[in-house]
Amino acid sequence: xxxxxxxxxxxxxxxxxxxxxxxxxxxxxxxxxxxxxxxxxxxxxxxxxxxxxxxxxxxxxxxxxxxxxxxxxxxxxxxxxxxxxxxxxxxxxxxxxxxxxxxxxxxxxxxxxxxxxxxxxxxxxxxxxxxxxxxxxxxxxxxxxxxxxxxxxxxxxxxxxxxxxxxxxxxxxxxxxxxxxxxxxxxxxxxxxxxxxxxxxxxxxxxxxxxxxxxxxxxxxxxxxxxxxxxxxxxxxxxxxxxxxxxxxxxxxxxxxxxxxxxxxxxxxxxxxxxxxxxxxxxxxxxxxxxxxxxxxxxxxxxxxxxxxxxxxxxxxxxxxxxxxxxxxxxxxxxxxxxxxxxxxxxxxxxxxxxxxxxxxxxxxxxxxxxxxxxxxxxxxxxxxxxxxxxxxxxxxxxxxxxxxxxxxxxxxxxxxxxxxxxxxxxxxxx
Numbered sequence: 001x002x003x004x005x006x007x008x009x010x011x012x013x014x015x016x017x018x019x020x021x022x023x024x025x026x027x028x029x030x031x032x033x034x035x036x037x038x039x040x041x042x043x044x045x046x047x048x049x050x051x052x053x054x055x056x057x058x059x060x061x062x063x064x065x066x067x068x069x070x071x072x073x074x075x076x077x078x079x080x081x082x083x084x085x086x087x088x089x090x091x092x093x094x095x096x097x098x099x100x101x102x103x104x105x106x107x108x109x110x111x112x113x114x115x116x117x118x119x120x121x122x123x124x125x126x127x128x129x130x131x132x133x134x135x136x137x138x139x140x141x142x143x144x145x146x147x148x149x150x151x152x153x154x155x156x157x158x159x160x161x162x163x164x165x166x167x168x169x170x171x172x173x174x175x176x177x178x179x180x181x182x183x184x185x186x187x188x189x190x191x192x193x194x195x196x197x198x199x200x201x202x203x204x205x206x207x208x209x210x211x212x213x214x215x216x217x218x219x220x221x222x223x224x225x226x227x228x229x230x231x232x233x234x235x236x237x238x239x240x241x242x243x244x245x246x247x248x249x250x251x252x253x254x255x256x257x258x259x260x261x262x263x264x265x266x267x268x269x270x271x272x273x274x275x276x277x278x279x280x281x282x283x284x285x286x287x288x289x290x291x292x293x294x295x296x297x298x299x300x301x302x303x304x305x306x307x308x309x310x311x312x313x314x315x316x317x318x319x320x321x322x323x324x325x326x327x328x329x330x331x332x333x334x335x336x337x338x339x340x341x342x343x344x345x346x347x348x349x350x351x352x353x354x355x356x357x358x359x360x361x362x363x364x365x366x367x368x369x370x371x372x373x374x375x376x377x378x379x380x381x382x383x384x385x386x387x388x389x390x391x392x393x394x395x396x397x398x399x400x401x402x403x404x405x406x407x408x409x410x411x412x413x414x415x416x417x418x419x420x421x422x423x424x425x426x427x428x429x430x431x
Contacts (some may be wrong), residue, residue, distance in 0.1 A: 002290075003133040016319045023171075024186075030042050030044065033355055033358075038178030038362055039417060040364060041361075041364060041417075041420035041423070042364055042386045043365055043383050043385075043386060044365055045365060045384050045385075046180060046329065046381075047244050047385060048239055048240075048242040048243075048329070048385065048387070049385045049387055050242040050296075050300050050390070050393060051393070052160065052241060052242050053242075053283045053292060053293050055292050055293060056243070056283070056293075059285035060279070060280065060281075060282035062281075062282075063277075063278045063282055064278050065278075066278045066281050067277065068198050070274045070275070070277050070280060070422065071274065072268050072269045072274055073099075073100055073265050074099065074100065074101025074102075074157045075277075075281065075284070077099065077281075077284050078098075078099075078101060078280050078281075078283050078287070079250075080095075081284050081287040081288055082096075082099050082252070083095055083096050083098065083099055083252070083253050084287075085164075085287040085288075086222075088289070088343070090221075090224070090225065090287050092222065092225060092228060092309055094254075098253045098254070098255065099253075100261055100264060100268075101248065101275050102248075102249050102251070102266060102268065102272065102275060103248065103272050103275045103276070104207045104238070104247045104248065104249045105235065105249030105250070105251070106129060107249070108234065108264070109129075109130070109133060109174075109206070109208075110136075110137070111264045111267050111271070112172070112251070112264060113133055113137050113139055113172070113285040115260065115264055115266075115267055116172060117140070117170060118139070118169070118170030118171050118172055119139065119142050119169060119170070119171045120139050120140070120141050120142060120172055120243070121142045121169075121173040121174070121203070122142070122144065122174050122372065123143075123144045123146050123152075123158070124143050124144065124146060125146070125368055125373050125381075126174070127176055127181070127371070128370045128371060130313045130332065131143075131372060142171070143372055144158050144162060145158075148321065148324060148334060151184040151323035152179070152184060152323065153179070153182075153186060153190070154175065154194065155190075156190070156194050156196070156197050159173065159194060159197045159198070159203075163200075163201035163203065164345075165422075170202075171203045172203070172204045173198060173203050173205050173206070173210065174209075175194070175205060175206070175207055175223060176206060176209075176210070176213040177207075177212075177327070178212070178214065178220070178326055178327060179328070180210075180330055180381075181330050181332050181366070181368075182323050182325075182326060182331070183325030183328050183332070184325070184326055184330040184373035185220070185280060186223075188221050188226075191221065191223050191226055194223070195223060195231075197228060197392075199227055199229075202230070204230055204232065204257070204260075205227055205232070206224060206232050207231050207232065207233050208235075209222060209233055209234065209235050209384040210236055210240075210249075211239050211327050211328035212327075213297060214300065214301060214304060215301065215326065215327040215329050216300070216301055216302075216304060216305035216308065216327055217326075218301055220364060222381070224252075224319065229254050229256045230257070231252065231253065232252065232254075232257070234249065234251055235252075236249030236250060237283060239285060239328065240300070241286050246279050246283075247276070247279070248276070248279050251264075254380075261270050281431060286372055291361065296309050296393065299396045300389075302396065303389075303392050303393070303396055303407060304328070304329050304384075306405040306409065307329075307366055307387070307410070307414060307417065308331065309324075309385060310410055310417075311325075311331055311382070311417065312324055312331060314332065314420075314421040315333050317425075318424065318425050318428055320333045320335055320338075320428075321337070322334065323380075324391055329383055329384050329385050330382065330383055330384075331381075331384065332380070332382070333379065333380055334377075334378060334383055335353060335378040335379070335380070336377075336378045336379075338378075338428055339378060341428075342378065348376065349369070349376050349377075349378070350367035350368045350369050350373065350375065350378060350380055351367045353367065353378055353380060353431060354366065354380055357424075360427060361423045361424065361427050362423070363420055363423060363427075365381060366380060366383075367380055368381065384417055386417055386420065387414040387416060387417055388413065392409075392413040392414070397407065
């Protein structure tokens with residue numbers, strides 16, 4: 001037999017050099033350490049700790065037999081229900097025809113960049129997949145460097161500074177809020193001013209509101225209220241409904257961007273064809289008015305508000321700065337106060353920080369470099385989801401229906417988060 005030939009195929013230049021998504025990588029690394037018998041505090045992967053609401057789970061049971069391909073744009077009843085929910089919660093009129101369903105909002109974002117020839121404008125820090133997707137497609141990314149004194153939020157002036165350079169250039173601004181990775185959100189006044197700049201320069205806004213229903217006081221405001229003609233709203237089931245693995249997301253378009261929606265549907269027909277039929281049928285229940293889902297959301301919001309406040313207070317006592325979280329389940333701690341002590345331990349950047357912290361303590365954070373920040377910046381993303389969400393919801397409903405959550409709730413339902421903060425405090429003080 002002749003020698004077997006090794007066949008080498010060159011990767012597309014847009015793919016070469018990319019690595020696995022940082023959020024998925026940290027989850028796999030944490031599992032590997034656990035298999036070795038290590039205690040790992042999972043503060044890296046941003047998966048909702050809460051179960052899927054029972055009315056939605058029951059709907060999936062009832063529709064498990066659905067096996068037919070659905071329309072590329074999505075199940076009509078689901079699109080109509082999403083449009084009605086959007087009107088009910090945000091006061092904005094949309095129709096079923098203006099909703100596009102996909103296997104996760106992540107896939108829809110990719111298709112949007114693929115069909116629209118324009119630059120991607122991303123405030124940093126930002127979610128880890130925005131920029132790699134643009135790189136894969138070959139689009140130019142304009143990073144907008146935000147600042148700690150603004151809680152890492154985009155200012156209208158920063159957006160205008162980008163748009164003033166070649167003002168006719170087509171651009172998509174991705175604005176995610178409540179934000180991954182900071183937990184910060186925007187005031188109505190700030191959203192109005194950003195909308196004014198976007199309208200002036202004809203920027204398409206992708207308002208990534210995947211954490212909107214997890215605003216800690218239930219007062220999320222959609223940017224589409226102030227720039228309806230140029231805003232696409234992105235959301236899905238993964239965060240507020242605890243159904244990340246179900247892979248269902250959606251875009252809501254204004255009528256003026258129907259041409260863009262139709263182009264995305266064409267590409268969808270040649271790629272993912274349609275989203276899982278049983279999941280789409282079940283998702284109708286997620287967006288209908290239902291007292292159980294309303295109670296689920298209220299309790300999830302107050303649990304996350306209470307935990308976020310606790311973690312923020314602990315970090316502040318350690319002289320680790322982070323914006324006060326206002327939604328979702330993230331904090332963006334800055335360890336720069338401890339820079340000199342960290343340098344003595346061989347830590348000079350966010351990658352070193354997270355690697356050493358995981359090795360020494362089992363605390364898994366994500367380095368801010370993966371979120372578009374400079375490597376030398378000693379910031380990271382902390383996801384406070386390492387607790388039993390099912391037990392927390394039950395305890396909140398049964399024992400705290402008429403009173404505020406307290407320290408006893410944290411000790412009962414969130415012991416791993418308390419242990420993680422104790423461990424972090426000791427690690428910093430030992431240095």
